Amino acid sequence: MLYRFLTYVNSTSSQTTYANIAYYISNNFSKIIHMNLEELADACYVSQATISRFCRFLGFESFTHFKMECQRSLRDGERRINDICSTSSKGDEEYQYFFRGYGDEIISELKDFINTMDIKRLDQLLDRIHNTSDVALFGIHRCSSVIQELQFSFALKDKFVKAYSGFTHQLECAKTLNEDSLVIVFTAKDGFWFEAHDVVDALAKSKCYKILVTTEKNGERQDIFDEVYFLGSGRGRGSLYVMANYSEAMISRYFTRY
Template sequence: MFSNDSIASFNELETSLYNYISQNMDKVAYMRIRELADETHVSTATILRFCRKLNCDGFSEFKVKLKMYLEEDKRTYIKSAHHSIVEFFERTIKGDLDEKINEAAIQIQNAENVIFIGIGSSGILAEYGARYFSSLGKFSLYIKDPHFPIHSKFRNNSVTIALSVSGENPFTVNHLNLLKQEGSNIISITNNKLSTIAKISNINIPYYVTEEYFEEANITTQVPVVYIIESIARQIYRLNH
């Protein structure tokens, strides 16, 4: 409902108006503009200017969008963990997941250096992946800073493993572009095989689960990512032994 850019554009009066609305959305959705002005001690002109900054022609359009937002929020349904896992295996068992995992394992086995990257929850799993690979004998690094200095000997014959649910995170895309320009082969694990990250990868392993959001947070299950990471690591171990 309120983007970071729009909030940043609010002046002091508009910020106080935003604070009131965000805490009283159900009430504001049915108020008249004069009632809101009296409650927040601002002028109707301030309210109309506030609405225009949210791309609304007036207060009536703002209330329509607010009601739609509230209805959408009420329909939020969080699936059970069991449902998400069953969905993953039902969709991937018919595909080429095992072949993709084996292909990735062979490429990683032959690489001298392995780098994991990701941001947010994907970054947490990237760090876990680097540790899990290292535990099974394939030393790996997790790098979250795109400007982290990487010596040329680590870039030679290297594989970068990128994790991203959407496959569109600008931070990860930019990071991958830098590493690809340095000659690193890219393996990505994403939820969408048509995403930007998937397209710039040498190998993409999609896991096909329905993305879920709660308010502004992406709560899509990450269990498939853990399964894929561990499967690749174990396959590398088998190839080495």
């Protein structure tokens, strides 16, 4: 979610009211979850109604919904940092020790993935994407960058796919999918099963063809999917790197085949 604000700030005039609100939020992100509507409006020198309109402009139902997404983003950020190295590691030697271990796990996980990647199944996945008119990609937190890169790259080959990283848009999309649609969910130990219950329930009811691409061998609700693509060994902390490499394989292979 923070990326959304930073992207908005970087792509719009700094003289607009909404840009100033986004700039304040980006500069005080960890404080927002403790502020109420009146406090944020006062801090941005705008009315409460303006803050509410800004939240709706960004696709949130309300200021409360907006704060919930802020909390999710903060939790994901803290989880990512702790994946890299314990924040309690203060000394230089201790930090270097933990960071070296983190790097070793990533290398090991990537090797497992490269040695076990099934090219034929990859081609089957790409064929299904290519031959389906209505394709939606779902991913949250760090996987949101993966699906956005896929969307961008497929568009370069005249193939439009929808890419949704927000729960609200995912839920709206899931309810419109039909038997001619394809949805692909990307998850890399990022809490999708814990945070997207409504989305998963909607997908379970949908008649669309459902594919899961995951680094979690025993993830919840995998039974609702028609196919599951399990990547890597699932042992280490390199899940996101494995997912990023698989998306690069999808892109390069698609360009080769089509």
